[in-house]
Amino acid sequence: MGFVSALDAPRSARFGQGSGGILFVSCSGTEDSLDDCFSVVDSFCGHHRDAGAVCYIGIHPSPFRVRLSGGSNEAEGRVEVLHGGSLGTICDGDWDLRDARVVCRILGFDEALDAPRSARFGQGSGRILLEDVNCEGTEDNLAPFQVRLVGGSNDAEGRVELMHDGSWGTICPYNWDLRDARVVCRMLGFDGASDAPGLARIGEGSGDVLLDDVGCDGTEDNLADCAHSGIQVQDCGFGAGQDAGTICYSEKLSKLQVPNNSVLNGGVVVTSAPNTDPAHCLNYFVVNLMLRLCSLESVS
Secondary structure, three states, rough: OOEEEEEEOOOOOOOOOOOOOOOEEEEOOOOOOOHHOOEEEEOOHHHOOOOEEEEEEEOOOOOOOEEEEEEEOOOEEEEEEEOOOOEEOOOOOOOHHHHHHHHHHHHHOOOOOOOOOOOOOOOOOOEEEEOOOOOOOOOOOOOOOOEEEEEOOOOOEEEEEEEOOOOOEEEOOOOOOHHHHHHHHHHHOOOOEEEEEOOOOOOOOOOOOOEOOOOOOOOOOOOOHHHHOOOOOOOOOOOOOOEEEEEEEEEHHOOOOOOOOOEEEEEEEEEOOOOOOOOOEEEEEEEEEEEEEOOOOOOO
């Protein structure tokens, strides 16, 4: 259907009951079509149990994915968080109805009725992944911010902009380096970072400076996991618009196929192939270093 992935798999005909026959389906999640999954006609299932799906396009809207466990139905339970491949829970310090509203919104519900504490739905396992959550109740996710790249020549490079409380802002480039850029690229689904330009090299942004003095070790899954001065706590001495940027790469782009009758000479592809466009420029990534293969020269 063209979506990136799924956010949720609602049950119990949350989106209404269908009609016609009912199938029992079991997929591994890697198939390209439901036709590739195991399926049989289920004559015992009623339409009150029709399955649904919630999909998304682009960047995952919530780096912290949540589910409810241990309740008597799918609308209540212990809040469990999936982040960076690990499932954990939330400490109930400062947990209230405003935080619960955000969880319910993520899961597709209209509102929250209660925000139980003290493990009312039983104790979970794994790490406590979030603590001192302090939502206003209007947010769309539990993560402090989302990220995007703006102003680059392609979707793999640009000025780093963060979404926080409904507004886009930027990052002060003080101490900004390749380790920080790697985390941004990981959030966006790239394999790594080849550069971490600062001082608005990819253009000046607008809005507030949301982060300053970011200090990632490069292995984090989200900028929220990195050290920083605090959201909107900044003393950006470079002046307005001096924003941090990132250039990402994907491994699949690192294997550029060069024709057999071509040679790489000083960063320039020289080829004897006919009808070669001298103005063509390619991005070529080798061992995490980006080489600009421009000025393609044709040799007759």
